[in-house]
Amino acid sequence: MPLLQLEHVSKKFGQVVVADDINFELEEGEAVGIVGPNGAGKTSLFGIISGDVRLYGGQIHFVGQALERMHPSVRCRSGIGRTYQVPRPFENMTVFENTLVGSQQGAVLRGRKSHEAAFSALERTGLSSLANRAAGSLTLMQRKRLELARALATQPRLLLLDEIAGGLTDLEVTELTGIIRSINAEGVTILWIEHVVRALLSTVDRLLCLASGALVADGEPRAVLASEAVRRVYLGDRILNEAMDS
Amino acid sequence: MSTRESLSSLDVRRSTHSPLITLVGSVVLVSLFSVAPWIVPAWFASILMNFFILVIMATMWNLLAGYSGMVSIGQQAFVGLGAYATLFFAIKGMSPLAAIPLAALACGVIALPVTYLLFRLRGGYFSIATWVVADTAMIIIGTVAYLGGGTGHYLPGLSNFDPVSLTHVQYLASWSVALVVVIGTYVLLRSRLGLVLASMRDNEVAARSAGAHVTSARRIVFIVAAAGCGAAGAVLAISQPFVQPGNEFSMSWTAEMLFASMIGGLGTIEGPIIGSVVYFVLFQWLGQYGAWYFIVFGSLAVGIAIWQPRGLWGALRDRFHVELLPVGHWVRERRSAK
Ligand SMILES: Nc1ncnc2c1ncn2[C@@H]1O[C@H](COP(=O)(O)OP(=O)(O)OP(=O)(O)O)[C@@H](O)[C@H]1O
Numbered sequence: 401m402p403l404l405q406l407e408h409v410s411k412k413f414g415q416v417v418v419a420d421d422i423n424f425e426l427e428e429g430e431a432v433g434i435v436g437p438n439g440a441g442k443t444s445l446f447g448i449i450s451g452d453v454r455l456y457g458g459q460i461h462f463v464g465q466a467l468e469r470m471h472p473s474v475r476c477r478s479g480i481g482r483t484y485q486v487p488r489p490f491e492n493m494t495v496f497e498n499t500l501v502g503s504q505q506g507a508v509l510r511g512r513k514s515h516e517a518a519f520s521a522l523e524r525t526g527l528s529s530l531a532n533r534a535a536g537s538l539t540l541m542q543r544k545r546l547e548l549a550r551a552l553a554t555q556p557r558l559l560l561l562d563e564i565a566g567g568l569t570d571l572e573v574t575e576l577t578g579i580i581r582s583i584n585a586e587g588v589t590i591l592w593i594e595h596v597v598r599a600l601l602s603t604v605d606r607l608l609c610l611a612s613g614a615l616v617a618d619g620e621p622r623a624v625l626a627s628e629a630v631r632r633v634y635l636g637d638r639i640l641n642e643a644m645d646s
Numbered sequence: 647m648s649t650r651e652s653l654s655s656l657d658v659r660r661s662t663h664s665p666l667i668t669l670v671g672s673v674v675l676v677s678l679f680s681v682a683p684w685i686v687p688a689w690f691a692s693i694l695m696n697f698f699i700l701v702i703m704a705t706m707w708n709l710l711a712g713y714s715g716m717v718s719i720g721q722q723a724f725v726g727l728g729a730y731a732t733l734f735f736a737i738k739g740m741s742p743l744a745a746i747p748l749a750a751l752a753c754g755v756i757a758l759p760v761t762y763l764l765f766r767l768r769g770g771y772f773s774i775a776t777w778v779v780a781d782t783a784m785i786i787i788g789t790v791a792y793l794g795g796g797t798g799h800y801l802p803g804l805s806n807f808d809p810v811s812l813t814h815v816q817y818l819a820s821w822s823v824a825l826v827v828v829i830g831t832y833v834l835l836r837s838r839l840g841l842v843l844a845s846m847r848d849n850e851v852a853a854r855s856a857g858a859h860v861t862s863a864r865r866i867v868f869i870v871a872a873a874g875c876g877a878a879g880a881v882l883a884i885s886q887p888f889v890q891p892g893n894e895f896s897m898s899w900t901a902e903m904l905f906a907s908m909i910g911g912l913g914t915i916e917g918p919i920i921g922s923v924v925y926f927v928l929f930q931w932l933g934q935y936g937a938w939y940f941i942v943f944g945s946l947a948v949g950i951a952i953w954q955p956r957g958l959w960g961a962l963r964d965r966f967h968v969e970l971l972p973v974g975h976w977v978r979e980r981r982s983a984k
């Protein structure tokens with residue numbers, strides 16, 4: 401049984417088609433990247449999977465269970481963790497309390513166990529020294545790490561990462577990909593939207609490409625990037641050319 | 647990285663300072679208030695009694711609006727229902743004092759189906775609907791002849807007290823319910839549910855996707871606030887033993903809770919209590935000017951909402967870094983020598 405299965409998934413915002421008959425499956429333990437131009441519908445797809453965005457047509461199954469009518473909180477508890485492209489920290493709470501929401505609610509842990517899970521998510525993402533700081537005082541980079549930490553604290557089986565490497569320095573990207581690879585090595589399935597294709601290529605073993613809500617390519621990362629369909633989407637795009645040069 | 651070692655020494659505290667200060671302060675305050683009717687003049691004990699009723703209501707309104715974003719302008723529904731539940735049990739022969747917890751329970755039970763109606767609505771629509779609920783409740787109760795209809799009914803069951811002990815009983819009822827409500831609120835806000843409320847106040851979408859059952863949390867808060875206001879209504883009926891729809895279901899109860907919690911500061915436990923103090927101090931000055939006091943309170947509340955949205959307590963806390971009833975989590979990592 402696949403971990404996640406999308407069949408004929410579609411969604412419109414008014415006239416804008418953000419998901420156009422999308423079909424794919426993820427096996428447990430995979431690390432899969434998603435690329436696509438701005439406005440392609442990548443973030444919307446995460447919303448559809450996590451439950452923030454209501455499905456318009458089609459079906460989604462997670463470990464064989466139909467997701468369409470399931471609340472976002474229930475989806476999280478059943479193993480889908482996500483980060484937000486524009487970070488959404490709980491600003492008036494401390495960094496530790498942010499991850500504590502994940503471990504108490506998402507992972508349904510109590511007492512000391514919940515404290516340990518919340519703190520180890522911070523250690524993992526290099527935020528433990530900021531544990532008592534108000535999340536509202538964090539820099540953008542730290543907020544992105546906190547997104548990852550909070551999602552990790554929910555102890556997901558499937559982790560949805562939405563552009564967490566954008567704006568990082570080379571060194572930080574290397575560090576981040578190291579963290580994500582180690583999470584994946586523990587058996588957590590990764591689905592990762594990223595414009596920094598270099599970061600993706602060092603981590604994923606499969607790549608999806610979305611354009612105007614449609615899945616235009618799905619396969620081995622370098623083959624996908626080299627494909628005619630993706631070349632057309634990214635015609636002259638600097639990001640892709642850089643990636644292919646590297 | 648020695649993850650295991652640092653974890654084994656992870657220490658999470660709920661306060662930055664020693665809880666001893668809070669504890670000693672609370673014990674002193676609780677003892678003083680418990681014996682107050684025997685040491686202060688009767689008129690002052692009567693003010694304190696009404697002050698406690700307001701503390702109960704403001705604490706509940708703060709839980710609704712300040713913590714959960716539910717701006718109810720119809721909380722008088724549950725004040726009234728609590729008072730009438732007490733009347734009902736007293737007519738049935740029960741002691742009004744024993745009826746207090748039952749009245750609270752009844753209001754909580756009534757609130758449950760009401761949430762399924764109200765939670766379909768958001769923002770201003772939600773607020774207006776709460777007011778409709780309150781008016782509907784008042785109209786329905788007003789038609790029940792058994793409970794005195796529109797003209798009201800004496801609360802039976804208090805005649806065996808002599809006048810002096812009656813005032814003591816009224817005072818103690820109000821004080822003990824206020825104590826239970828404030829302690830209960832503190833326990834609730836320190837619990838896992840409290841953490842959920844804080845998170846959804848900051849970012850509801852993120853709270854959901856981190857696993858928090860946001861709607862259930864809101865439902866629990868609405869039921870708790872209904873029960874609390876019901877208990878306030880029960881105490882109100884005991885303190886003024888003539889129960890009448892126009893008084894018990896008066897919109898002014900909600901106006902008072904709203905003023906007190908906004909002036910004191912929404913989103914803190916201390917705020918509504920401070921706000922209730924301010925309310926009563928001002929009331930002693932302005933009460934004689936009739937409707938003017940409402941205008942002054944209204945302007946004060948609006949002014950504070952604009953210039954000091956965290957209220958008086960929020961301003962004090964930011965300035966002096968004090969926290970009497972802390973609910974946070976502070977991590978102290980004891981590093982091992984290795
Ligand atoms: N809630 C919404 N209501 C209306 N339109 C929306 C909504 N959310 C997204 N859209 C539109 O849907 C389209 C796809 O948006 P989406 O955020 O999914 O793209 P994306 O691939 O993540 O883009 P980016 O790379 O810029 O993050 C855009 O045109 C966007 O304006």
Ligand SMILES: [Mg+2]
Nearest residue numbers: 442443444485
């Ligand atoms: Mg996006």
